[in-house]
Amino acid sequence: MAPCLPLVILLMIHSVYGQSDSSLSYSPLHICALNDSTVKMKCTFTYPGYYIMKVFWTKGAVIKGEEIPDLSEDPEYSHRLQYLEDTHWYTTIKLSHVNQKDEDNYYCSFITDQYKWIGDPGMTLTVTDLQVESPERVTEGDSVNLRCKSSCALTDRATFIWYRNSQPLTERRDRNNELLLQSVRREDSGRYSCAVDGHTHISPDVQLNVMYPPVNPVISISPSGVIVEGDSVTLSCISDSNPPAEISWIKGGHILISGRICSFSKISSDDSGEYKCKSINKHGEKYSAVVLNVMYPPKSVSVFISPSGVIVEGDSVTLNCISDSNPPALNFSWFKGGTIVGSGIIYSISKISSDDSGEYKCKSINEHGEKYSAVTLNVMYPPKNVLVSVSGEIVDGDSVTLSCSSDSNPPALNFSWFKENETSAVGSGQSFSALQSGRFYCQARNQHGSQRSDTVTVTVHHGAGRNVIVITAASGGLFIIIIFITILFIIQRKVMNRRSAIHEYENDDPSAGSYTALDLRTRSSDQYNTLTTVHPRPAVHQSGSSEYENVSPHNKSPR
Template identity: 65%
Template sequence: MSVRMAPPLPLIFLLMIHGVSSADWGVSYSPSHICALKDSSVIMSCTYKYPTGYQIKNMFWTKGPLQEGVEPPDLSEDPEYSQRLQYLGDKQQNCTIRLSHVTLKDSHKYYFRFTTDKDKWIGKPGVTFTVTDLQVESPERVTEGDSVRLTCKSSCTLTDRATFIWYRNSQLVTERRDRNNELLLQSVRREDAGRYSCAVHGHNHTSPAVELNVMYPPKSVSVSISPSGEIVSGDSVTLICSSDSNPPAEISWFKGGTFVGSGRIYSISKISSDDSGEYKCRSRNQHGEKYSDAVTLNVMYPPRSVSVLINGSGEIVSGDSVTLICSSDSNPPALNFSWFKENESSAVGSGQSFSALQSGRFYCQAHNQHGSQRSDAVTVTVKDAPKSVSVSISPSGEIVSGDSVTLICSSDSNPPALNFSWFKGGTFVGSGRIYKISKISSDDSGEYKCRSINEHGEKYSDAVTLNVMYPPRNVSVLINGSGEIVSGDSVTLICSSDSNPPALNFSWFKENENSAVGSGQSFSALQSGRFYCQAHNQHGSQRSDAVTVTVKERLVILYMSIGVVCGAAVVLTMLLVWRSRIKKRNDTLESQVKKMSLVMMNQSRPHPDRSQASDVESNEPVYENITMNRSRPHHTRRQASDVELTEPVYENLTYVMKEP
């Protein structure tokens, strides 16, 4: 539709003068209101007319607002339009144009103006041109299951019939819903959530995306473990709860049925076997809650709490055995066990059980691929008779007379032997585990052994020898002969002694002389004198008593021998005479004594039974035990052959009267 501008009064007057009416002028626009989509191309259809006989000099499009008395600008000369504006009409009736890539700033009133050789004309009221963009209208928040309507809106109604298309997350939504510019989502699902935008089919312009926020309770709740694979005691482990929910859910963690923490991530630093178990998370928002499936934390750890169980009392009799069983707590279970005797480095057995045959303290060591641990030791007691009985001597080494010596009896038995006896040879000498000899002497030398006794039996030790060392003693000199020698000969003196070890060093001395006169066990004496020897060993020395050696000259010996023989003959003769006289006197004395006895017997009281050979009753006493003391004759030496003999004198004659 074209609107002719009312010419000013001078122009009307001019037209009236020339016979031209306003009906001969006009501009028509179809349509007069255009709503175009941003970035689209718009055709403004236009026709015009002018009086016959007029010639078109110039034509162009301009935009408002128009100012009175000011020539409007030609859009084809405007840099903002020059590249986008295309004139499609002619210079007779068609004034159509195309405007490409329209923008929101292009929204104005547009007019067509032309000039003839006689007059000018502008077509009012022009074309009202509005450029619009697209906006998606949707509810801010919806809940899963609701019906949702999304509307693609523009600021004006598009002039051209438009086919709307929809995008979700930049992906075309192929199905068409309800009205042309609306998208209806019935029973909305969480999968329908996303960024929605709309566009007009055939146009590049797309509306800004609008987020459709679909609320729904937690779904697909699961737990993942990091690191995956085997978990060993001491590791750091993280549990992650994954949950699909809107709005995001609050996460809680449970071990078994016990709450242990919150948050999407549950971390365990330095995990231990106590942390083993089943874990699950709970995802909860205002629309509901859901638990994950349980996951199991199986914490591997080396053996611990290793202990030994004694199958029985732990006391056995020699020859029997006791079974020890090793138990441990480990993951995986220990399959490798070693047995040790305390204070010994080498294993004495393997396997979970062990048969102990001897006394001692035993422990086990349990192993798995993550480590090992040993148990405390347990005591196995084997009851047996004494064995390994032995004697030790203190001090060891050489024993010297006067030392203090201790014999100690050692015995291996269970129960320990409390009864110890000591024997020298086969003779009992003492009791107790320790036998002590103070100031030992050579008499203590010999073989000793001890006997150990407990309730299960007895055993003797091997014999040990006490060899007591002592210095020489009982040193004496033996004279090989009479000790009297003739001048020029010699007599052998032999030194003997008792010592341990035997004396090997002998020294000979002459009495009253300081220097030794000889050495060795024997000594040849050549001169008169008193000689002694001194015996030595490493423990001391002792000297003998002195012996006399007499050396005589040969002539003196001859004279002495003759004198001795003569003297012996004289003495023998005198003895024979003296003996004869003595015998005669003794006979006389005995006769007198007998007579005196008879007299005394007759004087004593009568004997009732006496009537013997002479039938004479005698009352004389009877004397017995008559003792005669004969004085020794005195010899007076005058000369070699003169011997004065005297009669024997009897003195102290005593008699005892015996009662009848």
């Protein structure tokens, strides 16, 4: 009650010197205050002719006959209500931290020596909150108008402050409670709120949702670095868009999978290539390209022969090694029969020979492995080393068979026999029967050429009821063989003739000679292998002499 004491004294003085007219007014009649703000209420009055004992503020309707409550004595207001000024013609109070419960009519009240009086019509207090009014969705590029509004017009001339995500918008203030965003961007998305300058009250947040198409998606590869065939690889796609975009993976124009992740449990070289991440929403779409470069050791190694087709002795031949690998193989080696013969992607033979025939291997190497590929060179060449040989045993009255052989690729199938100094062939085929003396040779031929053998001399001797065939050749080895066969043939013929002569003598009179009982068949051939054909002589008629004299077992020549 201390604040009211000076007022009572002043009113007493005023009542003595008061004017004849009385009046009462409020300033203002209506107050619209922000929740949790502070308001001031002022009452101006004159009341002559009465002794004013007390002036105070009250609120709400007062029932006749009941006590008029004093706000300063109300526990709800005693700590928030403060009398600012009291004179003999006005009084002012300040009410802080107003809220919705404070909305009511407020009055100046008087107690005189005559009666209690409430000054009508009173003052109206309305408490309001701030609200941000914003469209629910906007599209990037649109113009947006945000409004900070209240349920009543604020009494004070308010200056508004705007916040995005609880941060002031560069101290931006708008007196007309509106915030204009021209050509809104995705960066303008966020939580917006407003406040009145000088007041602590801030409106609840309102979300501004700016829609926009996907920006360029970002692709990441795990693991990063070199990818080797057989590794486990994951592709991830991140795209900024509103609303969130649908993600799909494309390779070679075909959709592989939908979703943010594309994974390979065991990646292969076939998985190499360009992958696209497609990000799409209703406002647009975007692509991002990434290339998977899968490393792998050489495979599908191939060797190509140039020229292709038939290779003939004397040709120039090139072997080319082609390898599928990543990175490309830079180390190539060439092998023949386990022996390294060259290096590099190309192996060349300037004038190929039959000795160059065989299997060649190309070895391809990169840092991830190696692989071989083989090819066979089949060198064609005309006949060479043509030789004539004797086939079978030479028998009296028979012909001798000569055989022709050669080294060639493909094998010679055409053989011709010639007698020296004659232009026409005397025979064909790999074998030839010689019936007469002469100098003979064979000629072998394939599709790449021909070659003739050395000349072989065949000599046929006619006499003693038999033919002796002697074969000689220009080459020394064959000549010795033929001579040896001829000697054996002569010895055989002598032995057969000798046997015939011995049997002839066995049929004569046993007394005709001392050797008529000799059976040569029972003797060792070593003892009699020098016997020649025995021809009988007429008996020598000398007294006391035998038909044969001085005959030893090893010398049966007649005297």
